[in-house]
Amino acid sequence: MRSPAIVLTCPTCGRRFRVRNWEGGERAACPYGAHTVALLPFKGGGADRCPLCGKAGFYREKRFPRALGLGALALGIALSFYTYGLSLAVFAALDAVLYGLLPWRLVCYACGTHIEGVPPAPDQRPFDLHLHERYRYEQAGRR
Ligand SMILES: [Zn+2]
Ligand SMILES: [Zn+2]
DSSP: OOOOEEEEEOTTTOOEEEEOSOOSOSEEEOTTSSOEEEOOOOSSSSOOSOTTTOOOOEEEEEOOOHHHHHHHHHHHHHHHHHHTTHHHHHHHHHHHHHHHHSOEEEEETTTOOEEESSOOOTTOOBOOHHHHHHHHHHHHHHO
16 A cells, blocks of 8 residues: 555644655654654554544545536536537536545544545544534634
8 A cells, every 4th residue: 555645734834735655754844944743653554543633533535626527517518508418417427437436535623634545444434514513612622
């Protein structure tokens, strides 16, 4: 398996950057300044805690290039005039196939860090508003 990539917001300067091929190192150099970000390696094999904030609440989402989906939809609508709506059905089917092939990424509820290249565990469900509120609330309470 390839090493995961993480996308995080630097706690020092507040900018977002990606760490490619993260092999569990305990710090990453921020590309925007002469400082490093402390990271927490996973405890087990999967993404069991957030490398940045250490919480274990993640949701899964597809790494879907939104612009591509919208472009395909617009093209389907434009062509449907000539194909009597058939192109819409074709594009919808294509969309579904593409969606199935796309990899997941995990997003930390508490700090928004992305983890790519790690298959989600069964209990890492798609976005849940209640969990989101709970983590946000905890986060606010600590400040
Ligand atoms: Zn920084
Ligand atoms: Zn986090």
